[in-house]
Amino acid sequence: MTNKTCGADQVTGMGRLAGKVAIVTGAGQGIGEAIARAFAAAGAKVILTGRTLEKIEAVAAAIQSDGATALAIKADAGNANEAAMVIQRAVDEWGRIDVLVNNAHSFTDFLPLEDPKMEANCKVDLQSAFFGSLQMMQAAFPHMVAQGGGSIINFGSDFGIRCEPGFLAYAASKEAIRALTRTAAREWGKHNIRANTILPRAMSPKALWYLEETGTHDAELARVALGRFGVPDDIAPTAVFLASDDSAFVTGQTIGVEGGVTMF
Structure with a gap:
């Protein structure tokens, strides 16, 4: 689990999300967990989804122990029926959906472009990341329209822009998400629905292992x-x-939160 500093009011702004209902996919660890905890600390009611129920239940329990509201729901990114179920559960529980964070993404390992398995890898990444985000957005759309707006936060990667060798599947899915986000911003802005993409760089244990294994740690740093x-x-x-609401006039943007790796 992340440390509790993300729950401190000096980081999130206590009450900044008071009255809002948020869904965070892939919230059992890493970035998803940190966002779910920060949202809850800022006053939001949060639904956490993920593939492993024990992980998201542990995060939800930690949020609840801090006096905030959270609900864990097992759901796989890229499954349309489960996306619809999660959205409906939010509406049934709390009557609205103000914020949708599409963080969940299956990650395929390094693979050269010429490898026959490349097509299968691309399908895995696109299904969880691109189609998973699209399905959640489509399911949330009518509810956000009915309530007068909402905020969608998707996740890209600087790898999608840099196109590092061996990571076509990951890069393609992340660039597809940026296109999805900008299209949603264009089409849904009239409904006061905002959509933005974050390019994060927060090292997971697997990422750090990979950098050490390939000898690229220092180069990436x-x-x-x-x-x-x-x-x-x-x-x-x-x-x-x-x-x-501080970002009420921000939509269609790609925001790098990665220490200055990618500068637009």
Whole structure:
């Protein structure tokens, strides 16, 4: 679990999301967990989804122990029926959906472009990341329209822009998400529905292992203008901003929260 600093009011702004209902996919660990905890600390009621019920229940319990409101629902990203179920559960429980965070994404390992398994890898990543985000957005759309608006936060990656060798499946899915986000911003802005993409850089244990294994740790660190790898709590405050009314005039944007690796 992330540390509790992301729940502190000096980080999130206590009450900044008071009265809002938020859904965070992939909330059992890492960035998703940090965002769910920060949202709850800022006053939101939060639904956490993930593939492993025990993980999201543990995060929900920690949120509840801090006096906030959270509900854990087992759901796989990329399953349309489960996306519809999660959205309906939010409406049944709390009557609205103000914020949707599409963080969940299956990750396929390094694979050269010429490998025959590449097509299968692309389908895995696109199903969980792109179609998973699309399905959640489509299911939430009528409820956000009916209530007068909402905020959608999707997740891209600087790998999608850099196109590092061996990561076509991941890069393609992340760039598809950026296109999805901008299209939603264009089409749904008239309904006061905002959509933005965060490019995060928060090192997971697997990512750090990979950098050490491939000998690219120092090279990747050298790309970071601020001189350090991020942690999940570095990402959460930007998500809180995009979920809050402070970002009421921000939509269709890609925001890098990665220490200055990618500068637009």
